[in-house]
Amino acid sequence: MxxxxxxxxxxxxxxxxxxxxxxxxxxxxxxxxxxxxxxxxxxxxxxxxxxxxxxxxxxxxxxxxxxxxxxxxxxxxxxxxxxxxxxxxxxxxxxxxxxxxxxxxxxxxxxxxxxxxxxxxxxxxxxxxxxxxxxxxxxxxxxxxxxxxxxxxxxxxxxxxxxxxxxxxxxxxxxxxxTRRMVATSKDPSPATKPTNPWGDRTYLAYVATETVLFLDDAVFKVGLPLWIAHASDAPQGLAPLLLVLNNVMVVALQVPLARFGATTTAARRLLIPLSAAFVLGGATMGLSATGGAVSAALLLTASACAFTLAEMLHATVSWELSVALAPDTAQGAYLGVHGLAQSAQRSVGPLAVTAAIAAGPIGWASFGTAIGLTCMIQHRVVRDRLTGPALSVPSITVSEH
Incomplete structure (x- = not known):
């Protein structure tokens, strides 16, 4: 695969x-x-x-x-x-x-x-x-x-x-x-402790709503950075594609090493705190990039790109774990399908959010980063009670890649 x-x-x-x-x-x-x-x-x-x-x-x-x-x-x-x-x-x-x-x-x-x-x-x-x-x-x-x-x-x-x-x-x-088959064939199945319909699961729906906000980093690189560089900063126009390359290189180089910090459900939830800080830093440096000359703008935009890329990688790690840990064993597909709506919805909401931040100027980007940072802390609270039980564990099997 x-x-x-x-x-x-x-x-x-x-x-x-x-x-x-x-x-x-x-x-x-x-x-x-x-x-x-x-x-x-x-x-x-x-x-x-x-x-x-x-x-x-x-x-x-x-x-x-x-x-x-x-x-x-x-x-x-x-x-x-x-x-x-x-x-x-x-x-x-x-x-x-x-x-x-x-x-x-x-x-x-x-x-x-x-x-x-x-x-x-x-x-x-x-x-x-x-x-x-x-x-x-x-x-x-x-x-x-x-x-x-x-x-x-x-x-x-x-x-x-x-x-x-x-x-x-x-x-x-x-x-x-x-896991549906595993539970069905178990000789001593444990009683269900989670709802099996994601649309009736208020905790999961609240979690998905916060995920829609956290996925906004995608719109930053696809829409926000290029438009901000073109219309509001003194940085050279050619910086935009270079920052996209930087984003890609960082993900390729660092996504796997960073994943070990979210290898358990508890660790993944804990990552929401540094994730919040990364979003706030990304928004603040993006806003400050419009207040200086070409060199300082380029440096601050690079710092912002690094911060938002770090946020992207941390969020990916957190999302992979929590979206599964919050779902019941017998309805993983249905739950992950609902979770997938967050990223789909962001594709429509994201461009509007970043263009609104651009229109508001430096304070708009600071507010953008702060709002997502606060949403991280809201998610940290939303999932707390559901995650008091053991995390999902599915025995691995051998898969042919030949």
Whole structure:
């Protein structure tokens, strides 16, 4: 499954770098139509997380994941054969649905196969995914130098083929035993101590609501930093892509080492305190970058990028552990599907939040970081009572990666 993540993200890196350009120069869409396309795909994609989670609780996980990968391949391939706007809407929407479902399913796979080592497994998985994304992005940059329609089409074809390859690799992975099956076959099952329907679980829903806020670091790098550098600081314009590279390099280098600090449920909850500080520091240095000259702006923006990247990595570690530890053993898929809504919702809310921070100036960024820092402390309190019991532990199994 780790090899699958690498192949999947190489393909995604190929497409993410050129999607807007493809729709502009190959499909001939206006800016308004491209924006609508992205918005509709994002909105429909939100449903992918809970749907994927529910299906994984009812059917073999690897089979569901294979079907989702093939759906993504079909959606990408369809873009190659039509410029009709309605069909483009359908294809991108199916792709968004599959993307969010695949994200939840791979996380659930890690939960079942790695058991108590799930945080480290997810850290390795994320490191490989970031490396794949970077490889795909570099390949796309090289192809864009050609500037031809054929080059764009080959990049999109590469994206589709990566999903087919990911499906083939998934076929070679062993099916992990679900906790639902383990509980059902137990001779002495323990009584349920947690709700089994995430939509009726107020504690989990409150936790997911705080997660939506904590995921805002994603919008900082995709929207906030480039716009802030362009419109409100004296830093050179070329700093924006360099800071994105810095973010990627830090994640690849440090995500696995940092994961050991959240290897248990108690440790993961404890990490919410330094996570809060990292968000506050990131917002403060971002705001201060607009108050000096070019050199100080560049230094403060670099410090802010480092702080937000640290927050990103710490939050990933905390999220991997708590999202599972708060869920009942027999409904992991359904619960992780609901948790996946946090990241999906952030994709819509995030750009609005960071543009509001930019509009408010330096105080806006300070407030942005402080608000997320306070949300970390709220989450620390929300999950406290639920985590008094033992953390989930799933026996690991051997999975073929050959």
């Amino acid at each position: 780790l090899a699958t993540a690498l192949v999947d993200r190489i393909g995604s890196g190929l497409w993410a770098s050129v999607s807007v350009l493809y729709f502009t120069y190959v499909s001939g869409l206006s800016v308004a139509r491209i924006g609508t396309l992205a918005a509709v795909a994002g909105a429909i994609g939100i449903a992918g997380a809970p749907i994927g989670g529910r299906l994984a609780d009812r059917f073999p996980l690897t089979r569901v994941l294979i079907a989702v990968q093939l759906l993504r391949a079909l959606a990408s391939s369809a873009l190659l054969v039509t410029d009709h706007y309605a069909l483009l809407l359908v294809s991108t929407s199916l792709g968004g649905l599959g993307d969010r479902a695949a994200s939840v399913l791979t996380k659930l796979y890690a939960t079942r196969v790695a058991g108590p080592d799930r945080v480290r497994y997810q850290a390795v998985h994320r490191t490989l995914a970031n490396a794949g994304w970077a490889i795909g992005g570099l390949a796309a940059t090289a192809a864009l130098a050609l500037g031809t329609t054929a080059a764009y089409q080959w990049l999109l074809a590469g994206d589709a083929l990566s999903f087919v390859a990911a499906a083939l690799l998934t076929m070679r992975c062993g099916e992990p035993q679900s």
